[in-house]
Amino acid sequence: MLIKRPFDLTDNDVTDYALYQRRRDFLKTLGGIALIGASGFPLSATAKSAFSTDEAQTPFDDITTYNNFYEFGTDKSDPARYASMMKTSPWSVTVGGECAKPGKFALEDILKPHSKEERIYRLRCVEGWSMVIPWLGFPLADLLKRFEPTSKAKYVSFETLFDPEQMPGQKRNVLDWPYAEGLRMDEAMHPLSFIATGLYGKDLLNQNGAPLRLVVPWKYGFKSIKSIVKISFVEEQPDTSWGRSAPGEYGFYSNVNPEVDHPRWSQRKERRIGEFRKRETLMFNGYAEQVASLYSGMDLRKNY
Amino acid sequence: MRAPIPIQIREPYFTKVFKPVVFALALLPLALLGWGVWQDTLGANPIETVTRSLGEWTLRFLLLTLLLSTLRRATSWVQGIRLRRMLGLFAFFYGVLHLLSYLWLDQFFDWAEIWYDIVERPFITVGMLAFVLMLPLALTSFKAAIRKLGRNWQRLHTLIYPLTVLGVLHFWWLADSKARTEVPLIYAILLAILLGERLWRWFVPRFSKTPVTR
Numbered sequence: 001m002l003i004k005r006p007f008d009l010t011d012n013d014v015t016d017y018a019l020y021q022r023r024r025d026f027l028k029t030l031g032g033i034a035l036i037g038a039s040g041f042p043l044s045a046t047a048k049s050a051f052s053t054d055e056a057q058t059p060f061d062d063i064t065t066y067n068n069f070y071e072f073g074t075d076k077s078d079p080a081r082y083a084s085m086m087k088t089s090p091w092s093v094t095v096g097g098e099c100a101k102p103g104k105f106a107l108e109d110i111l112k113p114h115s116k117e118e119r120i121y122r123l124r125c126v127e128g129w130s131m132v133i134p135w136l137g138f139p140l141a142d143l144l145k146r147f148e149p150t151s152k153a154k155y156v157s158f159e160t161l162f163d164p165e166q167m168p169g170q171k172r173n174v175l176d177w178p179y180a181e182g183l184r185m186d187e188a189m190h191p192l193s194f195i196a197t198g199l200y201g202k203d204l205l206n207q208n209g210a211p212l213r214l215v216v217p218w219k220y221g222f223k224s225i226k227s228i229v230k231i232s233f234v235e236e237q238p239d240t241s242w243g244r245s246a247p248g249e250y251g252f253y254s255n256v257n258p259e260v261d262h263p264r265w266s267q268r269k270e271r272r273i274g275e276f277r278k279r280e281t282l283m284f285n286g287y288a289e290q291v292a293s294l295y296s297g298m299d300l301r302k303n304y
Numbered sequence: 305m306r307a308p309i310p311i312q313i314r315e316p317y318f319t320k321v322f323k324p325v326v327f328a329l330a331l332l333p334l335a336l337l338g339w340g341v342w343q344d345t346l347g348a349n350p351i352e353t354v355t356r357s358l359g360e361w362t363l364r365f366l367l368l369t370l371l372l373s374t375l376r377r378a379t380s381w382v383q384g385i386r387l388r389r390m391l392g393l394f395a396f397f398y399g400v401l402h403l404l405s406y407l408w409l410d411q412f413f414d415w416a417e418i419w420y421d422i423v424e425r426p427f428i429t430v431g432m433l434a435f436v437l438m439l440p441l442a443l444t445s446f447k448a449a450i451r452k453l454g455r456n457w458q459r460l461h462t463l464i465y466p467l468t469v470l471g472v473l474h475f476w477w478l479a480d481s482k483a484r485t486e487v488p489l490i491y492a493i494l495l496a497i498l499l500g501e502r503l504w505r506w507f508v509p510r511f512s513k514t515p516v517t518r
Contacts, residue, residue: 278411
């Protein structure tokens, strides 16, 4: 079946990457490399977000070659090497559970009503490294509301594609496939929670979770599930792949918390990719002002 | 019984050519890492790459050192044993660099954080222990020490067994609980073969019913 792209804007139309690169080169010749990060150089056609950080952005090459996406292998260079095996068109997303409008939706229909905006977010991996990524996408809440979740929907769970032919890493039993993640409903509806379909003004590359992925910037990177094919509204806290693999290491919340260590990685500091010295890790990855209230009254050592 | 055909590299080629070539080859990983840092080809997180690579080379040289005595027993090539000290010291050399890259590039000599790491993180504890066990071996690798320690030198140097086990465990625990153990598994299997050969040699004469011809 041939599914045509919609007639309206594609991600590439938002800002042509070549143009973006030319701007970068122009700035570089002015000796203004630092300016790009400092100014968060706005993309012409996308809305600026108040949630964006103005910190220096991680280079595109680093964001697209240093990835944890075990569906393509456990080495960080594996996803960039093998992710082209995944076909992202046609793509559909199955929505189910406690909602008024479940169904199986073509990607085009999922994306169509949303106008894209840029969000420059910090991303903190549980392994102790971090990046600053200019995502392109739309708020998760806007998407979820369209399916009209009922009052029984206390959590939302997500699944990644399961197809070992397209995702060779799934031939090995390193995690419970398909990759599963979840959020509490209020977390999912938080304005910071984001669905990304691109970065640096380009369509998302497969290794970064094409065609659409979650971004939850105050949680460790593995919460931000990639290549989503299933969304379910559920009453009970859903299982997650990492939670099943090592419940003592990967809690459901997985909020960035410098006070709660992982057995293998101290969480007090992090290495921003591209920087030499480590920096202090901030509570909720620096988004405490926006999200801390979601967890008031909770013991974050128990609910890690 | 047929006398085994001796495989030998003729003197003085062994000392004048073969040994220096092995020495140069052993420095190659370091040179390649240095080149990678210089040319910025070590990926998005070069510090991690350097630290891990140095750690893996430490393990590789430890296993090579163990392999030499196994080779001597399994083949008629006895000269290899004369490389043992050199390769053992290279294991120590890469171990020192691995530790240094952790202390400096990773932790920036933040001693409080390092101490916390040693106490709190089992894989660091085990790695540090392995390094500490390497010290007396490296320090007694000189001819004078070998002569002075006599039989105790042999005993002391059996430390290579526990320290290599700790090294493999260090690598194993660094890997994810389930997800990334395939490479550490290879080291574990190689080590099991090398140690298994020694155990076999130790056990079989003791428990075999047939008398051992002397």
